[in-house]
Amino acid sequence: MTRTLDAATIERINKQLLRNNYTDVGEVGVVSTIVLIPCLILLSLMDGPLFAKVILIAFLCALAGAWYLVKRAEAQERPAPDVSGLEVQQLEGYFDWQLARLGGRPIFKYNFGPHHLHMETSAASFFHGDEQLKLNRRYRVDAVFITGRSWYDTGYYLLRETFQEITDDSDLSAKEKGLVAAREKRLNSMLEARYKRLHRVYQKPQGQLEAIGDGINFAACLFGVFWLFFVGLYGLACIALMVLGVALFAVIADPDSHWFALGMLSIAVIFGACGNLCRKMQVRRKGFVEVDSIVSCNPDEAKVAYKRKIEEAQWHAPVHNPEGNSQ
Structure with a gap:
């Protein structure tokens, strides 16, 4: 007997495949934004006539916009997905x-x-x-x-x-x-053979787990203030924004200075080196206690490995009968 998909599953898969058609468009938008913003900042800090900077900035923006429009047009030309009638x-x-x-x-x-x-x-x-x-x-x-x-x-x-x-x-x-x-x-x-590092596993009395790696935090180094907001370190994020604001005012006062670029570089280096330490202090303030150290590829693997370790310890623990003899 041939089985086919029901209507709800067909609709769900078609929507997912339609989103997949526009994956390239989203990637182009993200990549162009990440590359364009530093280029615009560097161009604004460079010496030279204003009209030349405006022309270069306009050219870069037009190039990124054209790339995005081409990818979007390609996605719209693709036929809409339809999995109805496919055999299960x-x-x-x-x-x-x-x-x-x-x-x-x-x-x-x-x-x-x-x-x-x-x-x-x-x-x-x-x-x-x-x-x-x-x-x-x-x-x-x-x-x-x-x-x-x-x-x-x-x-x-x-x-x-x-x-x-x-x-x-x-x-x-x-x-x-x-x-x-x-x-x-x-x-x-x-x-x-994949890259692994030591992760510290923290646990709340209620059972909630957090795992934080030792060493450099590459996400904090690359994304700086955005990473601070993402992990909930709002106080440090405000301090970093204040530093960038002061550096920006210094650039406005003296266009030949490079204080803003120096501030961005300092934030990347400081939080890249100390980001994991800040996270550990944060979870301790929330009531977490360090319970184990596990070598793994990422925090999720460290938490799952810790849970499995606890389960295996419970399975192998001796069972005591009412008379007090272990079995």
């Missing part, structure tokens, strides 16, 4: 993590066993945190095959509503179990 198939197997190439540059791509996945359904969209553990488990899930405009936009779209883990491997043959063990060894070596 049940897939079973393991997520696989392999090195591929996109536009000449290497990327890591997920497959579901021999099945190529659509870009909207990577393994990371189904689970977060302990990726190494999740990749070594078997799953069963319904899927539809979607043909896109490129190879990374073509593949199986997995339905989250039917996603389930298979905990019993007794149906696998000895040969299949050997292949699974070899695959796990390859994946583990690839995942272990």
Whole structure:
């Protein structure tokens, strides 16, 4: 019996694929804004006639605007996605993590066993945190095959509503179990080779967890004041804005000075070096207590690893019967 998608699922997938059509447009807007703002600031601080600066600024803005309009026109010309009538198939197997190439540059791509996945359904969209553990488990899930405009936009779209883990491997043959063990060894070596750092895990009495890495905070270095607002360090954000305001007034008073650029550089260096320390002080003020230190790739993995560590400790803890003898 052929199964097809219901109306609600068709509408949800079509909306998601339509948003995917405009992904390039959003990326162009973000990239052009990030690149354009520093260029405009540097141009305003450079020596030279005003009319030349205005012409250069206008040219850069026109270039960014034209790039955005071209990408938007390309997105509008693409046909609207429609997955109605597609056959639903049940897939079973393991997520696989392999090195591929996109536009000449290497990327890591997920497959579901021999099945190529659509870009909207990577393994990371189904689970977060302990990726190494999740990749070594078997799953069963319904899927539809979607043909896109490129190879990374073509593949199986997995339905989250039917996603389930298979905990019993007794149906696998000895040969299949050997292949699974070899695959796990390859994946583990690839995942272990990624950049990791020591994360401090903090916990509230209510059970809420926070994990903060040691060393340099690259997000704070790159985004400065925006990062301070994002993590809730509003006091430091106000101080940083005051420093930038004073530097801006200094530039207005003396156009040949470079105080604003110096202020931006100082904020990037200071919060890049001390951002994680500020976060640790912040969580302690909120009542968090340091409970463990775990080496992981990111804070989510550190929190999941800590939870699993606690669960395993509870499983192996001796059980005492009413007479006081441990079992």
